[in-house]
Amino acid sequence: MDTQDRTGTDPGSPGTGPDTPGTSVVGRLTAPWRSRDGARGGSRGAELAARARPAVVAALRGLVLAVCSLAGSLALLVLSVVSIVLIPVAGIGLLTTPAVLGLVRLHANQRRLLAVQWSGVRIPVPYRPLPDRIRGGYAGRGLRMLADPATWRDLAWLVTDMTGGALLALLAMALVEQGLFGILLALGLWIPVVRAADGWWFAFIPITGWGTAALAGLLGCCFLALSPFASPLLVEGHFRLGRLLLDRDREAELSRRIDRLTATRHDAVDTAAAELRRIERDLHDGAQARLVAMGMDLGTVEALIEKDPARARALLWQARKSSAEALTELRDLVRGIHPPVLAERGLGDAVRALALRLPVPVDVDIQLEALPARPSEPLEAAAYFAVSEVLTNAVKHARAERIRVDIHHAGGALRISVTDDGVGGAVIGAGSGLSGVERRLGTFDGILAVSSPAGGPTMVTMEIPCALS
Amino acid sequence: MRVVLAEDLFLLRDGLVRMLEAYDFEIAAAVESGPELTRALAELRPDVAIVDVRLPPSHTDEGLQCALAARRERPGMPVLILSQHVEQLYARELLADGDGGIGYLLKDRVLDAEQFVDSVRRVAAGGTAMDPQVIQQLLARRSVKRPLAELTPREVEVMELMAQGRSNSAIAAQLVVTERAVAKHTSNIFSKLGLEVSDDDNRRVLAVLTYLEGR
Numbered sequence: 001m002d003t004q005d006r007t008g009t010d011p012g013s014p015g016t017g018p019d020t021p022g023t024s025v026v027g028r029l030t031a032p033w034r035s036r037d038g039a040r041g042g043s044r045g046a047e048l049a050a051r052a053r054p055a056v057v058a059a060l061r062g063l064v065l066a067v068c069s070l071a072g073s074l075a076l077l078v079l080s081v082v083s084i085v086l087i088p089v090a091g092i093g094l095l096t097t098p099a100v101l102g103l104v105r106l107h108a109n110q111r112r113l114l115a116v117q118w119s120g121v122r123i124p125v126p127y128r129p130l131p132d133r134i135r136g137g138y139a140g141r142g143l144r145m146l147a148d149p150a151t152w153r154d155l156a157w158l159v160t161d162m163t164g165g166a167l168l169a170l171l172a173m174a175l176v177e178q179g180l181f182g183i184l185l186a187l188g189l190w191i192p193v194v195r196a197a198d199g200w201w202f203a204f205i206p207i208t209g210w211g212t213a214a215l216a217g218l219l220g221c222c223f224l225a226l227s228p229f230a231s232p233l234l235v236e237g238h239f240r241l242g243r244l245l246l247d248r249d250r251e252a253e254l255s256r257r258i259d260r261l262t263a264t265r266h267d268a269v270d271t272a273a274a275e276l277r278r279i280e281r282d283l284h285d286g287a288q289a290r291l292v293a294m295g296m297d298l299g300t301v302e303a304l305i306e307k308d309p310a311r312a313r314a315l316l317w318q319a320r321k322s323s324a325e326a327l328t329e330l331r332d333l334v335r336g337i338h339p340p341v342l343a344e345r346g347l348g349d350a351v352r353a354l355a356l357r358l359p360v361p362v363d364v365d366i367q368l369e370a371l372p373a374r375p376s377e378p379l380e381a382a383a384y385f386a387v388s389e390v391l392t393n394a395v396k397h398a399r400a401e402r403i404r405v406d407i408h409h410a411g412g413a414l415r416i417s418v419t420d421d422g423v424g425g426a427v428i429g430a431g432s433g434l435s436g437v438e439r440r441l442g443t444f445d446g447i448l449a450v451s452s453p454a455g456g457p458t459m460v461t462m463e464i465p466c467a468l469s
Numbered sequence: 470m471r472v473v474l475a476e477d478l479f480l481l482r483d484g485l486v487r488m489l490e491a492y493d494f495e496i497a498a499a500v501e502s503g504p505e506l507t508r509a510l511a512e513l514r515p516d517v518a519i520v521d522v523r524l525p526p527s528h529t530d531e532g533l534q535c536a537l538a539a540r541r542e543r544p545g546m547p548v549l550i551l552s553q554h555v556e557q558l559y560a561r562e563l564l565a566d567g568d569g570g571i572g573y574l575l576k577d578r579v580l581d582a583e584q585f586v587d588s589v590r591r592v593a594a595g596g597t598a599m600d601p602q603v604i605q606q607l608l609a610r611r612s613v614k615r616p617l618a619e620l621t622p623r624e625v626e627v628m629e630l631m632a633q634g635r636s637n638s639a640i641a642a643q644l645v646v647t648e649r650a651v652a653k654h655t656s657n658i659f660s661k662l663g664l665e666v667s668d669d670d671n672r673r674v675l676a677v678l679t680y681l682e683g684r
Contacts, residue, residue, distance in 0.1 A: 320580055327577045331554055340554050344523060344530040349558060356557040357606060 058231030062172030182220020398422025
């Protein structure tokens with residue numbers, strides 16, 4: 001990961017995708033580049049070295065993985081089975097199971113880490129969280145772990161890891177190792193080997209003399225030629241096999257997702273209904289009533305204009321005032337539904353305009369301009385009102401003197417942070433405005449994080465997944 | 470005085486035409502979309518353009534953008550922007566070139582025909598006509614900040630009216646003081662804001678700009 005990060009920031013090297021493994025790709029991509037610019041005659045060796053590097057790296061990784069799979073997984077599987085079997089026997093197993101299962105998890109997590117670092121294969125961690133205090137203490141902890149389906153998937157993984165997984169890892173290593181060995185055989189190593197072992201098979205070639213040794217050398221070259229492409233694939237295959245079993249339980253994941261969607265849909269429907277009621281009420285009590293009054297005033301003016309011009313003029317003035325007030329009310333209402341600047345200019349300028357209206361200096365940093373398109377309108381509105389609510393909080397409750405808003409889009413998500421230098425102490429929940437923001441963002445699978453120690457400063461971070469259309 | 474009018478709502482466009490004609494303006498063209506406005510401004514070269522912010526076909530800030538583009542072609546061309554809402558952001562963009570001949574008003578202001586027509590004339594003459602709402606927002610926010618902190622309450626009042634684009638005599642009438650007193654206040658304001666003494670009318674525009682820029 002470390003190497004990958006550096007290539008990302010280095011302007012001289014071609015970028016690597018998020019899923020490509022670190023070191024090996026760097027070697028493959030940058031080396032031919034340099035060799036083309038550099039020494040013209042002696043570039044062959046450099047090119048060869050660049051070719052060989054991913055193969056060697058993959059072979060070494062294969063070796064490490066094979067040791068982990070064969071030794072680690074086998075030992076842990078035996079320990080786990082013995083430990084679990086011993087539970088009914090006078091409870092001896094109760095003492096060992098938590099520790100052994102803990103080790104299994106460590107072992108599996110280590111593999112998850114390597115999977116991301118070496119092959120970019122992501123394997124989510126599925127374990128149910130263990131509460132701090134469990135009934136039954138240490139022994140209860142073991143039973144609790146046994147009740148987690150992920151534990152049983154771990155054990156099943158140990159079986160496949162020490163067989164199929166180990167085989168794949170060994171193959172990744174063997175391609176390079178056997179290739180080199182074949183060449184060495186052809187160079188004359190076959191004589192002592194055959195003599196010592198009383199006949200030797202290299203792959204499918206029985207070695208009897210120089211001729212078959214040369215064939216072995218040829219096959220070894222084929223292995224070596226294949227290894228830069230095949231070995232990394234075999235390592236990746238190892239991790240993918242692990243993912244088949246280690247990945248979280250898809251059904252449980254789906255049911256959690258359904259629960260969440262049901263909850264956010266309820267929230268969204270409730271909010272929309274409440275919003276519609278508010279708009280209806282505001283129109284009914286405000287603009288509509290004023291327009292009716294205006295009509296009545298004008299009707300009276302019609303009757304009075306001959307008889308009492310002075311009163312008619314007063315009524316006209318009042319009618320004009322009513323119409324102006326109706327307009328103001330409609331304008332405020334519209335701003336609450338969908339602010340005009342948001343419709344006209346999008347999120348960036350809408351937040352800038354919002355910042356200008358606040359009585360506190362607000363620094364706004366927005367990096368959306370490089371994007372090809374705007375986020376969808378409902379998402380823009382949700383983000384805008386979330387920012388608006390957080391800014392209002394900062395002015396009203398935090399008594400901030402300076403606020404900073406950062407909006408940028410990266411990694412398929414819109415990230416917004418609002419930082420103020422106020423008194424702090426903001427919390428989500430207990431009917432605070434932030435819970436409303438959280439609900440609003442939840443509809444879009446967005447999340448809200450608040451860091452607000454007493455005494456400040458407060459930092460509110462929002463993240464909304466959003467692919468720009 | 471020849472006017473080009475851009476407004477997409479028929480009722481409002483029709484009303485504006487009738488009102489302006491009643492005050493002896495000549496309507497060179499009354500258009501309803503951004504492209505038509507651009508063409509009319511280039512071909513007819515009116516004395517003043519009255520433009521709605523939101524125009525078809527995009528229904529975003531197309532009117533504002535057309536007007537700004539036309540002013541880049543023809544610096545100082547008087548433009549009065551009408552909007553359903555006032556945004557400091559837009560006011561800043563309009564005033565950015567410092568050339569004057571700029572107005573930015575809420576559509577409600579047409580309710581008071583006299584004042585509205587007065588604003589149009591002021592803009593056509595190269596002055597400014599800022600909506601009181603913009604100015605109030607500005608002053609509400611800046612009243613604690615420098616350099617406005619140095620202004621006396623009376624000077625703030627004068628500035629508020631000046632920023633809207635009123636002349637000294639109009640300010641004097643509104644505040645019920647003599648014109649000389651207003652002149653004295655304005656010169657104090659200019660010196661407190663660090664604007665050099667000159668006979669240029671645009672110093673008033675610069676004063677507004679100073680508030681807008683001087684954060």
